[in-house]
Amino acid sequence: GAVVSQHPSWVICKSGTSVKIECRSLDFQATTMFWYRQFPKQSLMLMATSNEGSKATYEQGVEKDKFLINHASLTLSTLTVTSAHPEDSSFYICSASPGQGPYEQYFGPGTRLTVT
Amino acid sequence: GNSVTQMEGPVTLSEEAFLTINCTYTATGYPSLFWYVQYPGEGLQLLLKATKADDKGSNKGFEATYRKETTSFHLEKGSVQVSDSAVYFCALRTNTGGFKTIFGAGTRLFVKA
Numbered sequence: 001g002a003v004v005s006q007h008p009s010w011v012i013c014k015s016g017t018s019v020k021i022e023c024r025s026l027d028f029q030a031t032t033m034f035w036y037r038q039f040p041k042q043s044l045m046l047m048a049t050s051n052e053g054s055k056a057t058y059e060q061g062v063e064k065d066k067f068l069i070n071h072a073s074l075t076l077s078t079l080t081v082t083s084a085h086p087e088d089s090s091f092y093i094c095s096a097s098p099g100q101g102p103y104e105q106y107f108g109p110g111t112r113l114t115v116t
Numbered sequence: 117g118n119s120v121t122q123m124e125g126p127v128t129l130s131e132e133a134f135l136t137i138n139c140t141y142t143a144t145g146y147p148s149l150f151w152y153v154q155y156p157g158e159g160l161q162l163l164l165k166a167t168k169a170d171d172k173g174s175n176k177g178f179e180a181t182y183r184k185e186t187t188s189f190h191l192e193k194g195s196v197q198v199s200d201s202a203v204y205f206c207a208l209r210t211n212t213g214g215f216k217t218i219f220g221a222g223t224r225l226f227v228k229a
Contacts, residue, residue: 004159034216043205043221044160093159095217105217107152109159 003027004096006108013084013115021079021111023094029074030096034105035067038091050077084115118143122206122220129196130228137191137223139180139206147208149173149182149189150217154203163191163204201227 003026013019023033032051036044048064050056050071058064066088068080077096081088091112095105122139129135141147151163151173164173169184178193189206206220 006159041222041224043219046216046218049216095160103215104162107160109157 002104002106004030004094004106004108006092006094006111008111009109010112011114013113015085015115016083018080018082019084019113021081021092021094021113023077023079023096023108025075025096025106028096028098028106030077031074031099032097032103033071033077034095034097035069035077035079036093036095038093038110040091044093047079081113084113086115089113089115118147118208118210118218120206120208120218120220122204122223124221124223125203126224126226128226128228131198132195133227135191135193135196135200135225137204137206137225139189139191139220141187141189141206141208143187143208143210145210147210149180150207150209151178151180151189151191152205152207152219154205154222156202160205196225196227198227198229201225 005024007022035047038044047062048056048058050069056069071077091110093110095107097103097105119142148167150165152160153163154160164175166173166182172181180189180191203222203224205222209217
């Protein structure tokens, strides 16, 4: 149980375009979802936290107009990278939790974004 | 602020060798501590956790003990296998700031047959 999927697993886009990444909890309701960014050989950096039906809370230094997060249902959150640039190329990972608080987080397999 | 420091890798061991990956933390409040593992091409998986001081988390032969006096949570395994080759992340979560998980930099482990 507790499976989180991401789609696509790898995407290449041209500079200036937007790309949407989906995160789904397959067998539980995810009240809270987290979006992370992982640079090569580096750790995961939390970008934002989203609770179903509410606006996402972004970490300091993360541009909310560039990284649009929507958590419209208890099983789906999306991250849209708007007007992507090569420096946005990274590995994006989501995690989902069944509640707000000290609940287990379940991680998706990640999406590799390459902006050319 | 909250942070996690773990030993740099890569760590290369022969099969059946003893493994230690050091992890220390800085946190306000009373954090829960975690080790996650990321196998090649896969997402993070929870390996083990400990929620209070002196707790020992264990799974698949791996162990880590929550040491509040030394603010450490070192990962150990008595005899590694080739299949243990992966990246290991130490992490903490506190109830300050909304139960966010803070990760260490990750340690890559290579186990040779």
